[in-house]
Amino acid sequence: MTRPARAIVHLAALRHNLRRVRQSAPRCRVLAVVKANGYGHGAVRVARALSDAEGFAVAGIDEALELREAGVDARILLLSGVHAGEALERACRYRLDVVVHHESQLEMLERARLEHPLEVWLKIDSGMHRLGVPPEQARSFWERLHACPQVDAHVRTMTHLANADDRRDPTTRRQLETFRDATRDLDGERSIANSGGVLGWPDTQADWVRPGIMLYGISPFVGGTAANEGLEPGMTLTTRLIAVNRVPRGGAVGYGGTWVCPEDMPVGVAAIGYGDGYLRHLPSGTPVLVNGRRVPLVGRVSMDLITVDLRTQPQARPGDEVVLWGRGLPVEEIAEHAGTIPYELVCRVAQRVLIDTEEI
Ligand SMILES: Cc1ncc(COP(=O)(O)O)c(C=O)c1O
Numbered sequence: 001m002t003r004p005a006r007a008i009v010h011l012a013a014l015r016h017n018l019r020r021v022r023q024s025a026p027r028c029r030v031l032a033v034v035k036a037n038g039y040g041h042g043a044v045r046v047a048r049a050l051s052d053a054e055g056f057a058v059a060g061i062d063e064a065l066e067l068r069e070a071g072v073d074a075r076i077l078l079l080s081g082v083h084a085g086e087a088l089e090r091a092c093r094y095r096l097d098v099v100v101h102h103e104s105q106l107e108m109l110e111r112a113r114l115e116h117p118l119e120v121w122l123k124i125d126s127g128m129h130r131l132g133v134p135p136e137q138a139r140s141f142w143e144r145l146h147a148c149p150q151v152d153a154h155v156r157t158m159t160h161l162a163n164a165d166d167r168r169d170p171t172t173r174r175q176l177e178t179f180r181d182a183t184r185d186l187d188g189e190r191s192i193a194n195s196g197g198v199l200g201w202p203d204t205q206a207d208w209v210r211p212g213i214m215l216y217g218i219s220p221f222v223g224g225t226a227a228n229e230g231l232e233p234g235m236t237l238t239t240r241l242i243a244v245n246r247v248p249r250g251g252a253v254g255y256g257g258t259w260v261c262p263e264d265m266p267v268g269v270a271a272i273g274y275g276d277g278y279l280r281h282l283p284s285g286t287p288v289l290v291n292g293r294r295v296p297l298v299g300r301v302s303m304d305l306i307t308v309d310l311r312t313q314p315q316a317r318p319g320d321e322v323v324l325w326g327r328g329l330p331v332e333e334i335a336e337h338a339g340t341i342p343y344e345l346v347c348r349v350a351q352r353v354l355i356d357t358e359e360i
Helices: 011-024 035-039 043-049 061-069 085-093 103-111 135-147 171-183 195-200 331-338 342-347
Strands: 006-010 029-033 055-058 075-078 097-100 120-123 156-158 235-247 265-270 287-290 293-298 306-309 321-325
Touching: 006 011, 011 029, 011 043, 011 195, 035 043, 035 342, 043 061, 055 061, 061 075, 061 085, 085 103, 097 103, 103 135, 120 135, 135 171, 156 171, 265 287, 287 306, 287 331, 321 331, 331 342
Parallel strands: 029 055, 055 075, 075 097, 097 120, 120 156
Antiparallel strands: 006 235, 235 265, 235 321, 265 306, 287 293, 287 321, 293 306
16 A cells, blocks of 8 residues: 555645635736745646636746746746846746846846847835845836846836735835835836735735735735635645554653653554654644544654544544645644744645645
């Protein structure tokens, strides 16, 4: 028997979530963010499922080429742009849009000789202080881009929001004002909103939105839930029990014996572990579904196995279904137990977990 650990991608849920983007930002075009292998869901699979999007955004050129080679023909934006002349030529050959966020990239474009002009998105730092040109230099960058024969005439401007995951944080309003001031006299389409912007900050929606996490059915908000935002989980991480053992009172379970049975009790062993992307530091008490009902994780997560307390489910047997997150068990909740964000959990799902797809 093959290992039963699976990350099942729910294609219909991805499409539902794209409709939710459109409902929330009805006048906008959508660049679906599929970097990091589609947030762990499989970039090609996600791009095919979301073929209705006006385009896709990835981190770098290798991710874009994977999509092109799989036949994805839509607009693809390289969110970090390119950092070498040879990559610029490939971006041209494969009709990729590039972000320009730094003077070195602009100089590279000015030096280049390309077969045809590239579509460029000028990224302005409106306050996140990560990527982007200073707002006071936006006009001079914009003019140089317009003067550059390697750049298509439709230069777009964009920025990225640092705190849109909190509906009350004043940073977003300040970033929006900074971006508006910097681009006031510049023609061309604009893009600001990530998922937090799409759902929580309608003023940031502009011409193009760039949702990532919400497409995968995960709330972008701190303490938020997918259900509250009308989203459907895009992935269910699932496996099966492969053993149910009676462990005597005082028996220490798993590596390091970090959890000790308070009584004679059934302990279930499920075939999933940190080798599959179920984080090792998830603590005892993290909920797991066995046959659709919650039981607590007990003891350390191993590479291929976890152990669960089955006292409330003494009838559970090897072969029974176990869900780690997804349908019936929000990944947002598991991320809280892990002390991280759900983005990290889904991105870390391992290749060896065969990703099945499901139309329902
Ligand atoms: C520039 C940019 N735009 C959009 C996104 C999508 O963000 P989210 O997944 O929060 O919607 C990201 C993701 O980090 C990003 O870096």
